[in-house]
Amino acid sequence: MILAIASGKGGTGKTTVAVNAARVLDSEVLLLDCDVEEPNAHLFLPEGVNKVDAVSIPVPEVDESLCDGCGECGSFCEYHAIVSFGTLPLVFPEMCHGCGGCTMVCPPKAIREVDRRIGVIETVRTGNITLIQGRLDVGVAMAPPLIRAVKARLRDGSPAILDAPPGTSCPVIATLRDVDFVVLVTEPTPFGLHDLKLAVETVRELGIPFGVVINRVGVGDDRVHAYCREEGIPILLEIPDDRRIAEAYSRGELIVEALPEYRDLFRGFIEKTMQGKMNKRV
Amino acid sequence: MKIAFSTSGEDLGAPLDTRFGRAPKFLVYDLDTDTFMVIDNLKTMDSAQGAGIQSAQTVARSGAKAVVTGNCGPKAFRVLSAAGIRIFNTGAPTVQEALELYRAGGLTEADAANVEGHWS
Missing domain, CATH: 3.40.50.300 (P-loop containing nucleotide triphosphate hydrolases)
Known part of the structure; x- marks a missing residue:
């Protein structure tokens, strides 16, 4: 119970x-x-x-050498924890709910997750x-x-x-x-x-x-x-x-x-x- | 060049809104053609979090290269800066007066957020 x-x-x-x-x-x-x-x-x-x-929760970290600035991560994130408009994405870890969605939608797999306590x-x-x-x-x-x-x-x-x-x-x-x-x-x-x-x-x-x-x-x-x-x-x-x-x-x-x-x-x-x-x- | 003004109204005589992230509207003025358009920002205004980030994205998409507003918080400042948009804070009461100040070179460009998030 x-x-x-x-x-x-x-x-x-x-x-x-x-x-x-x-x-x-x-x-x-x-x-x-x-x-x-x-x-x-x-x-x-x-x-x-x-x-x-x-x-900890997992938050995104972008590998700048792999990112082509497509913006898929930013359009996916409901919480605006990752933002991109043709540039390298900006990450706002304090807004991230740790869902991992941005890592999945990123075509060149430029995003990995790191722990944030x-x-x-x-x-x-x-x-x-x-x-x-x-x-x-x-x-x-x-x-x-x-x-x-x-x-x-x-x-x-x-x-x-x-x-x-x-x-x-x-x-x-x-x-x-x-x-x-x-x-x-x-x-x-x-x-x-x-x-x-x-x-x-x-x-x-x-x-x-x-x-x-x-x-x-x-x-x-x-x-x-x-x-x-x-x-x-x-x-x-x-x-x-x-x-x-x-x-x-x-x-x-x-x-x-x-x-x-x-x-x-x-x-x-x-x-x-x-x-x-x-x-x-x- | 286009400039975005935070406002609650539909025309140049409307009040300049003191908030950037949760401004009800943006008036985007084109200095080259002396015309303007108004973008509704109500959806962002009512969002639970990340209003400054969304407003900055909206302004970036409008093609504006400068923002004139009352106050701008840290997240909005970061996104606007990354998009290469310059930020000017002013206490001017209307969009018209803020525009005149901008044209006369009477506004100083902000080099950092001038308020914390959720200040109002």
């Missing part, structure tokens, strides 16, 4: 839900932090990073959790290839929880693709509802079953609850607006350890969700 924790709005509690749920599982679990622009799951786990692996994958082992997190290098704007590299660490049959980036753009799609179930974390506020609707549209488009977690219940209003009811979306967990939770969070502590009375709440949520009991299209 591969479960992704996503949201429309940022700061609703994706990581809080992901790390606490991972901790109360009885089994070994892979926790993948796919928010590679700002990975933060490790802040709630005591052990330091055990292992760091660099991740985009970030690292860090591994942390702690108790039942193996945390694998991507960390994009500063100045790199190409999150999806690193997210795919993080997801390549998934193991067949092993349960996994993916902490997704916020929003509904390419990095989120790269995270959600091929997961079994999506948990959308929101808060009962107008912003929370607005962005939840965008996230629901996205997940429905991807055809993945999903449910909602409402965090900080007690603030805002009841429109998120009403929306879920109208749309037939299951509410999997409600976390109350408890000041002690915010205090534990600010100290980098897990709710289920600092406030043991919440253990059963998280355990009930994650066991039910991981068993796929909520696994119907909504």
